[in-house]
Amino acid sequence: MQNLEILGLFGASMILIGYFGLQVQYFTHDDLSYDIINLVGALMLTVYAYISGTISFVILNAIWSLVALKDIYFYFKKKACQK
Structure with missing residues (x-):
């Protein structure tokens, strides 16, 4: 298996892990970890594509990466406002 294929498989796996975690309610739409998983997976798939x-x-x-970045930005903005 070539490095490019591995990159694509890892990226797709990250997206699917995030989606599965959301479906089984391990994550919520507000979880930072969900957004980071989506961001990393989408960036890997962007490079692959x-x-x-x-x-x-x-x-x-x-x-997809920009949407995840937006959610991460608002997560930290919300945290800053709560202090």
Whole structure:
């Protein structure tokens, strides 16, 4: 198995682990760990898609990364306001 395939498999696994954790209520939409898992997985898949030359998946996963970053930003903003 090539390094690129491993990157793609790990990225997809991260996204699926986050989704599964959400479905079995291990995570909630507000959990920082859920957002970090999504961010890391989406970034890995963005790199994988870029190197593979599949622009539509680059766009999809880049947007997924931005959504996760937005959630992480608001998580810390909310924490700062609670102090």
